Amino acid sequence: MKYTFEKNKLYDYLGKHVVNAFKRHEVYVAGGAITSLFSNRKVNDIDVYFRHEASLIEFVEEAWEGSDWVNILTNKSIMVRMGRDKNVQLIHFKYFPEAKDIFDTFDFTSCMGAFDFKTEEFVLHKHFLKDNAQRMLRFNKDTAFPIVSLLRVHKYTEKGYTISKPEFIRIALKCMDLQIKSVDELKEQLGGMYGINYDKLIQFEEGEEFSLDNVIDKIADLSLHEDYFKKPEEVKFECVEDIIKEISKEPVQITYINERDYRLTRKGTLKFISDIPKKYTEFDGKTYIENKRFYKFVKYNKDGNYSSHYDSNFIYKIGEFAIPKNDYLYFNEQKEINESNYRYQGALIEVIIPYEHFDHKDDAKVHAKKCFVVREVPREEYMSWID
Template sequence: MDYIFEKNKLYNYLGTSLVNTLKQQKAYIAGGTITSIFSNNPVNDIDLYFRDEESLAELIEEIYDDSNDWVNALTSKALLVRVDDKEIQMIHFKYFERAEDIFNTFDYTVCMGAFDFETEQFVLHEDFLKHNAQRILKFNKNTDFPIVSLLRVQKYKDKGYNISKPEFLRVALSCMELCITNTDELKQHLGGMYGINYDKLVELEEGEAFSLSKIIDKIANIAMSEDYFEKPKEIKYDDVEDILDVIVKGPVRVVNIKEHTYRITKKNTLREFENEPNNMIEIDGKQYIESQKYYKFVEKRDGQYFSHYDSKYEYKFGEINVPKNEHLYFSEKLEIDKSNYFNKGVLIEVVIPYDNFTKKDSDKILANGCYVVREIPKEEYIKWTEVKAVPIF
């Protein structure tokens, strides 16, 4: 079943811009959002899951660059941000090749629904619809965080769901199977307890041995804490690299070009930053620039190519083209849609010698010389930016 109505409803809630971004990164939405869509309840927040680390990093850069939204929380498991009026949680403790793999980490079948933005299809556990219709909780003993599952029982009961005593016992016994030997492990399993300062909760005196019994005693007094009812403080990151340093575990490709340092993204575009990451692979700047092609929309008249900005400036084959003033401006392959003249005239492909490359400024490549390689057929370049039309509910 295609669930066209539910898909249109989801797309309408997200908005065209966010839908297109999620398609580009082949992300998943899973959990409560999908449950709300199918049970006709308001969507409170969005949980995003990813196929790989680079897709997550790309999405973070996209949202961070295009907005002034606050980052609400950044933990070892997830990044919580606000985009427009939507709270979006980006999960980064694991990555998933298939939507079904996400369900293995979930606790209850009633939240085992997902939408795959690569296929633009819903993926539902075989009992997802039945158990939501019956309003019953069935527990997945393989969930990563059963303590949180125990806490979530009350949340579901408030929403009209019920759990049988045997099923509740399964949750409790799963918690008993955990081997928690230090405060870091405990924090992992307590993740998601809204409004509680975990550091104070598990704070031990210097030299004091970890003991769950001591933690249990501390919890007894937690409601008396003066900050118990306070919401988590919103955090503003001045540099997206500060966020990526927490999230990205794999090595980052870095290239130094003319006193500018760039990260090479999954889309093979350059992103400038000031502080080099701890884990990186350095790429030779000259080799990188001279292996790339760059692009520009121009006006074609009688077989000749002229600048849109200066109708008298001609881009010629077989010779180096130098600017009348300081710079010529180009786009990287997967950013041609950000050109001021996107889809106007024709697209030419150029190479830029390393000595003529100046820098990347925002989404523009600046150079003081280039060689024209060819004109790109429209049917070729349109595939680089092609995004399917988004139906609006």
């Protein structure tokens, strides 16, 4: 079943800007938003899940460089404001090759619905529709955060859902099975995804012995804490690399070229970084440059040669080297030709940049001191490179 009405309603709520971003990165929207769509309730929360870490990092980079911005970061999620008024929560504690894999971390079958922006189809748990129709909570014992599930029971009962005593006992027993033995383990279970950041409020003094009895005593006075009613504060990041360092769990591939460090992005391009991440592996920058081709949009001249859009007197000839009049020639990597200042204007030439003449790269712009012009790329070919 296609659920066309619900799909159109979701797209209308998100807006074209957000929908296009979700499609580009092949994300999933899952949980409360999907429940609201099928229950005819107002959509409030947009929780976004990713297939792999590289996709999330690319999404964050794009948001950072565009009109969107990151304003809250926890150990489980990132809050990004997209456009004027859409707050979306990017989940990063785990990644999911398929939409149904997300359900293994969810607590109740009534929220086990997802929309896959790669296939543009809904994926629903077999009990999803029935349990929402009956307003019944059915607990998933494999959920990642059962303590949070207890808190969410209250939220769901306010919406008219009911939970049987056996189901409630199942949640309690799962909480008992956690065997929390440290402050960090407690914070992992309490923090960062649903409402109040309890992990920020339950603090232990230096040298204070950790015990659940001690935690229970602290919780007794939790509502008296001055931050209890405060929403998570927005934070300001100086650069996107600060965010990536916090969320990255997999080693980042980096290289060093001409006294600059670069990270290899998911789409296979170089990205300048100011700081080395905690986890990384190195690859050979010289081999990377020597095996790459670079691209530039230029004017096609009647004599069969090509000239710069910026300076019509500067000529590129196929089969010959080009040397800049001043400091640099400027090019893009294949996956970034759509970021050229003159994208799709005139012809696209392909060049080789000898390693010793590759100077540096800023954003999507490669700075070279010399290049060899290989060919003109047919329009049909280069249009196929663009996502």
